[in-house]
Amino acid sequence: MASSPKGCSSSSWTWEQNKSFEVALAKYIKVDPPDRWQKIANPVGGISAEEVERQYRNLVEDVQRIDAGQVP
Numbered sequence: 001m002a003s004s005p006k007g008c009s010s011s012s013w014t015w016e017q018n019k020s021f022e023v024a025l026a027k028y029i030k031v032d033p034p035d036r037w038q039k040i041a042n043p044v045g046g047i048s049a050e051e052v053e054r055q056y057r058n059l060v061e062d063v064q065r066i067d068a069g070q071v072p
Contacts, residue, residue, distance in 0.1 A: 013047070013055070020044045021055060 013021070024040040031039055037049035037056075044052065065071050 017044050017047060021047075021052065025056065 020043050021040065024043050028036055028039040037053045040056075041047050041049045041052040047055075062071075
């Protein structure tokens with residue numbers, strides 16, 4: 001996944017941060033957008049709401065590529 005301009009790429013997230021992201025994403029994905037990313041970022045730790053949103057968008061892109069057969 002691509003590196004973010006703010007210095008945090010999804011590949012630099014720890015396993016624990018990714019796991020926390022997944023759990024929080026499942027819990028808060030339906031929260032209204034103004035609060036969604038911060039609510040997900042809070043339990044992740046050391047990650048901003050902007051980085052969480054970027055991680056989510058990268059995840060969506062990865063799933064779309066997999067579904068399209070673009071990833072072996």
